[in-house]
Amino acid sequence: MSLNKTRYLRKKDLDHAFGRVAFTMPNPVYIALFSADPTDLGTLTDEVTESGYARVSITSLMADAVLATGQISNNAEIVVGPALEDWPEITHAAIMDALTAGNMLYLGPAVTARVWSAWQFAAKSKRSGASAATGPAASHTTAAA
Secondary structure, X not given: OEEEEOHHHHHHHHHHHOOOOOOOOOOOOEEEEEOOOOOOOOOOOXXXXXXXXXXXXXXXXXXXXXXXXXXXXXXXXXXXXXXXOOOXXXXXXXXXXXXXXXXXXXXXXXXXXXXXOHHHHHHHHHHHOOOOEEOHXXXXXXXXX
16 A cells, blocks of 8 residues: 655655754554545545444554665554444545544555455454454555655
């Protein structure tokens, strides 16, 4: 999944780089799932709100950025859920600076949009013994610097 900076983060980066206002990156950062494009404005109105959904901290799941490519990827599985009811089709994901509300830093379309149902999560839990399923939108994030 390729991610783009939001207007919020572009402004923070520019102000910081040109000595206007210092910006300390938040730690931890979280992945959020959306049923529509939040745009570079970082609109939160289409974030999943169904039962069982919560943003997931991804800071410890990320590899170091690669200088040659300017990209970063997760080096561990990102687990979201379990869905306790059917969720809408997940079309986009974003990197956020807070567990709830907050500011969107990066956003991008899911590699494959997918509808998650409570039944699918329950079935996966029974087969694998897992308590949550891995979200396809969150299985590999790449952000350009």
